Amino acid sequence: MTSRTCKNCGCSEIDLDQARGNAVCTSCGSVLEDNIIVSEVQFVEGSGGISSAVGQFVSADGPVKAPVLGTGFHTSLGKESRAQTLQNGKRQIHNLGSQLQLNQHCLDTAFNFFKMVVSKHLTRGRKMAHVIAACLYLVCRTEGTPHMLLDLSDLLQVNVYILGKTFLLLARELCINSPAIDPCLYIPRFAHMLEFGDKTHEVSMTALRLLQRMKRDWMHTGRRPSGLCGAALLVAARMHEFRRTVKDVIGVVKVCEATLRKRLTEFEDTPTSQLTIDEFMRVDLEQECDPPSFTAGQKKVKLLQLEQELAKKLDEVQGEISLYQDEIETELENSRPRLRGIYAAYSKETDPLDEVFSQASCSSPTEVDPEEDEELEAVAQHFNQDYICQVIQGQQQGGEGGGERGTEQSPTPPPPPKVGPSLNSILGPLPSAASLGLCESIQECFSVDKNSDDKSERGELDLDGIDDNEIERYILNDKEVRIKTDLWMKQNEEYLKEQKEKEDRIAKEKEQGTYKEKPKKTSKKREPIRASTAGEAIEKMLEQKKISSKINYDVLLDLNSKGGSPALPTTVDEPPPGAPGRKRLSRRKKQPNKTNLSLANTASIMGKRLRPLISSTPKKKRASSQVTPNLTPAAALARPNISSPPTPTGPTLEENGPVAYDEAAREEEEEEEVEEPCVSALQLLGGNEYGCEAEEEEVF
Amino acid sequence: MEPSNDVALDIIITNVVAVFRTRCHLNLRTIALEGVNVIYKPEYGKVLMKLRKPRITASIWSSGKIICTGATSEEEAKQGARRLARTLQKLGFKVRFADFKVVNVLAVCSMPFAIRLIDFTKKNRPIASYEPELHPAATYRIKTLKATIQIFSTGSLTVTGPNVQTVATAVEHIYPLLFECQKPLRK
Numbered sequence: 001m002t003s004r005t006c007k008n009c010g011c012s013e014i015d016l017d018q019a020r021g022n023a024v025c026t027s028c029g030s031v032l033e034d035n036i037i038v039s040e041v042q043f044v045e046g047s048g049g050i051s052s053a054v055g056q057f058v059s060a061d062g063p064v065k066a067p068v069l070g071t072g073f074h075t076s077l078g079k080e081s082r083a084q085t086l087q088n089g090k091r092q093i094h095n096l097g098s099q100l101q102l103n104q105h106c107l108d109t110a111f112n113f114f115k116m117v118v119s120k121h122l123t124r125g126r127k128m129a130h131v132i133a134a135c136l137y138l139v140c141r142t143e144g145t146p147h148m149l150l151d152l153s154d155l156l157q158v159n160v161y162i163l164g165k166t167f168l169l170l171a172r173e174l175c176i177n178s179p180a181i182d183p184c185l186y187i188p189r190f191a192h193m194l195e196f197g198d199k200t201h202e203v204s205m206t207a208l209r210l211l212q213r214m215k216r217d218w219m220h221t222g223r224r225p226s227g228l229c230g231a232a233l234l235v236a237a238r239m240h241e242f243r244r245t246v247k248d249v250i251g252v253v254k255v256c257e258a259t260l261r262k263r264l265t266e267f268e269d270t271p272t273s274q275l276t277i278d279e280f281m282r283v284d285l286e287q288e289c290d291p292p293s294f295t296a297g298q299k300k301v302k303l304l305q306l307e308q309e310l311a312k313k314l315d316e317v318q319g320e321i322s323l324y325q326d327e328i329e330t331e332l333e334n335s336r337p338r339l340r341g342i343y344a345a346y347s348k349e350t351d352p353l354d355e356v357f358s359q360a361s362c363s364s365p366t367e368v369d370p371e372e373d374e375e376l377e378a379v380a381q382h383f384n385q386d387y388i389c390q391v392i393q394g395q396q397q398g399g400e401g402g403g404e405r406g407t408e409q410s411p412t413p414p415p416p417p418k419v420g421p422s423l424n425s426i427l428g429p430l431p432s433a434a435s436l437g438l439c440e441s442i443q444e445c446f447s448v449d450k451n452s453d454d455k456s457e458r459g460e461l462d463l464d465g466i467d468d469n470e471i472e473r474y475i476l477n478d479k480e481v482r483i484k485t486d487l488w489m490k491q492n493e494e495y496l497k498e499q500k501e502k503e504d505r506i507a508k509e510k511e512q513g514t515y516k517e518k519p520k521k522t523s524k525k526r527e528p529i530r531a532s533t534a535g536e537a538i539e540k541m542l543e544q545k546k547i548s549s550k551i552n553y554d555v556l557l558d559l560n561s562k563g564g565s566p567a568l569p570t571t572v573d574e575p576p577p578g579a580p581g582r583k584r585l586s587r588r589k590k591q592p593n594k595t596n597l598s599l600a601n602t603a604s605i606m607g608k609r610l611r612p613l614i615s616s617t618p619k620k621k622r623a624s625s626q627v628t629p630n631l632t633p634a635a636a637l638a639r640p641n642i643s644s645p646p647t648p649t650g651p652t653l654e655e656n657g658p659v660a661y662d663e664a665a666r667e668e669e670e671e672e673e674v675e676e677p678c679v680s681a682l683q684l685l686g687g688n689e690y691g692c693e694a695e696e697e698e699v700f
Numbered sequence: 701m702e703p704s705n706d707v708a709l710d711i712i713i714t715n716v717v718a719v720f721r722t723r724c725h726l727n728l729r730t731i732a733l734e735g736v737n738v739i740y741k742p743e744y745g746k747v748l749m750k751l752r753k754p755r756i757t758a759s760i761w762s763s764g765k766i767i768c769t770g771a772t773s774e775e776e777a778k779q780g781a782r783r784l785a786r787t788l789q790k791l792g793f794k795v796r797f798a799d800f801k802v803v804n805v806l807a808v809c810s811m812p813f814a815i816r817l818i819d820f821t822k823k824n825r826p827i828a829s830y831e832p833e834l835h836p837a838a839t840y841r842i843k844t845l846k847a848t849i850q851i852f853s854t855g856s857l858t859v860t861g862p863n864v865q866t867v868a869t870a871v872e873h874i875y876p877l878l879f880e881c882q883k884p885l886r887k
Binding site: 149150160161164167171172175177181218220221222223224225290291293481484488 | 733734740742814816818821822825826829832852853855
């Protein structure tokens, strides 16, 4: 009801009449507004004389458009996506939260977090389950409840680190600073689970004290709080004369045995462990320890130092030994009869050896590799040709390892034949180029040090500092190429075959004109299963259906009191690792054959449980164009009364396909009425896939 | 307490990752069959080539994009990349050395004192995060530098950043913060 100036006369005195709904100018009498809309609360008289207000409550985050206009018939059958998401989220939060025994306040807070997340579009590209779990964990942290991320991951069967990643991201985006986990929070929970009876409180107190001591001793930074709790509780239990084994504690605390033992050992290293129980309860030591990983690092450093000192000492000893050797050699030479004339030339043979010898002895002190020291050490015991060979070996090894240092070495003497095999065994199956390459690479070390990057902007390759010879060695010659090709072809035969088949298929389809560009997802068309009992139906379904990762097959086995095969989970749960599509199919076909027998029993029990849920089947399940070969072994086992040719192995299954189909069709007709109730159990377990497939078949 | 500037911290660069493009299509099979230190992974569609001289592993895609990892300095990375390009050239492809860029540098550093992680996290709340259930180190992300520092309670740090300069700056940035939350060593 804006009071404005009149259009005609400019007068600002306007009369508003509520009863008529008019706005009239008082001076000139022109009507400015007619039928003014009124916004007031109206009341209506209901049955029994009760008056109630007219109107609806509309929530802030409900559907944007007004749901009811005029007549009031429901236009909103499908709500907006946002509302659906939130509703879905709320439901999941309540599900998960009740499993964790969170109270209503926590669940509401979690839902608020979830709303924030959705409004920031952080749910995009993330699994809903992960986001929900992260929201719940956020609440747990802010409230300080003793729930671990591990609990959540147990419930969802998701990797802890994936959940952790989501959680960290959400915490960062929502700017929620959750306080750090205090292991003391978990003590009451674990103590309760370990069943100490009346003394639970005392044991908890002791464990808390132990934990605080551990904190002072720097054992808790960077460690999982649950591991520390486990160690503290174990010790506390023993102190109060409760017998709790490591296994009990592990089951409750969810760390592995090795971790627990390690924590205990670390605690043992602290001075507090030396106190008696009474002393511990009374006295608190002042001294604090260093973190255990730090002390481990220090030990390593010390060991290295010791080694270096040892090496130095060895060198000294080496020097002494070589001195003695020199003396001995000179003595020997002097004592040897002098050869004159033609034989004088032969006497010089010893010289190159001497050279090498003396070189080895003078060069060894300069190289301080611990590897070489070991070798030289072993070598110092021999005073014959072997010694020289090994020294050369050591030199060459040292030369390789320290080639960058550019130690001065004479061109390697042609290695005596003895060294040949041992070199190869050390250097591995490298071609002979390696020994040559040493010299070249060492020379390169001196020459290659500069880099100029002017030309690289335009994309031209700057060849400065690149030795073509070396690059040549990176490329195999023809013969080697052929050998490698053969090897590679043999190695990757399967992959190549698949590629070829794929190409053939594409070529064929191109000829036919039915080639589709995008990769086709082969939808498996399964024949609807007909079985005489619910148990059989379930059995067959389990074979056909993709083995779900959400089913805990161990529980299924437990259902069977007669005892199914324990090997079931291993064969069934094995997901074939990222292999190409065809491999996957072939494996799955073989799997059900193995698991058939054991599944039969569990399936029958499951069937009995599901019977009350059975309802009538739709008729459209009859038609099918393809048969999965799996049915045939199932049919053979399930109904021995009906004769069907047993199918021996995997590949031949496909050939027997059409035959089996006819039989199956006949079987369908025979026992139609009895089967109808059972198939719907499949429907329940099989979910939506069946329905969709049936529809697809009809379209065809 | 002001940290003394005389302390020289050894920042050791352990890994440098660089990318470049050859601006031409590469036939992976040829490279796989004619190269010496080559592993062909047809499922991932790439070839791994390892050089010995600057110890470098390169992932080569058929589009001509190459990622080089394992170098210990930026210079080395560039040299290795050029060597690689030269090898490919010799194999017969018309390679050009284009768009060379160092993408990531990983360095380690050690403080002469131990650090109280919980205190440190409390003081630097949103920037630092510490989840002992997931990882033993506290993570500190510097948005302006685009660097991430992982801080362990023993005083070791691992720093990752887009280039060596950033890494050095990050260490300098974080030193005073760590100094406040230090725990003096006993033994």
